[in-house]
Amino acid sequence: MLFPLFDLNPHNRFPLVTLLLIAANVVVAGFTLTQSEKRLNQVAMEYGFIPARLSQVGQGKVLEAPVFAINRQTGKPERVGKVDLSTKTADVYRTFLTTMFLHGGWWHLIMNMWMLWVFGNNIEDRLGHFVYLLFYVLGGVVATLAFWASNPNGLTPVIGASGAVAAVLGGYAITFPTAKVRTLIFFLLFVIVDLPAMLVLGIWFALNVVSGLIGMWGVVLEPVAFWAHIGGFVAGMILMPIFTLGASPPGTDWRKETEEMFRFEDPRFRSDT
DSSP, X not given: OEEEEEESOOOSSOOHHHHHHHHHHHHHHHHXXXXXXXXXXXXXXXXXXXXXXXXXXXXXXXXXXXXXEEOXXXXXXXXXXXXXXXXXXXXXXXXXXXXXXXXXXXXXXXXHHHHHHHHHHHHHHHHOHHHHHHHHHXXXXXXXXXXXXXXXXXXXXBOSSHHHHHHHXXXXXXXXXXXXXXXXXXXXXXXXXXXXXXHHHHHHHHHHHHHHHHHHTTOOOOSOOHHHHHHHHHHHHHHHHHHGXXXXXXXXXXXXXXXXXXXXXXXXXXXXX
């Protein structure tokens, strides 16, 4: 098991948007996670993203979806009610945003917010506040679409910021691949080492790919939206070079950086001025 503690990669800009995103997620969790399990599941069904709703969007249908809760005596899920879900365009498309602020438990929230804090501040520093927010939201939307593509008719909701956070991880991996990440490794013993970001995040991504493929083969795994993680990570890797074209690092000129990115001559014969 690898757990990133923090990165050794300084940033110049104050991570305002990252802190606001964390605060918003904590506030929403403080409201939703104090509700009964039945009510929490109803909120997840209504405001989380459900693939079948998108597949039938605009058709005027009402989907009947079961609501489950864990039986405290048996420890197994059992049906405790149902929710009628609208397929109206506005009701469906808003869930692309609302799903990013819902979490299934405090541990789910803490893990997502920790990863966002460790890696998000450098991405915000690189892109600037406004562009970073666009990057985060768009990455989350692509992650949600990846989840939809994995099971277009599914009635299981996906909730959490992990898809958008995965986009941040993908952006970090391609922008700061050699940045050192102080990482807790547990394999019989606890060890703390400094590892390159590309290695830490690459292992995380590979584990999600393996888990996603195993799940598609019918093996029952823990209820984690692996394909949302995969889609978000890939989106981050693709979007980051695009978004950085017009967003310079603090104290630098983005035009010079763009020129460097698109200079393809043999570096052995290149003279810099």
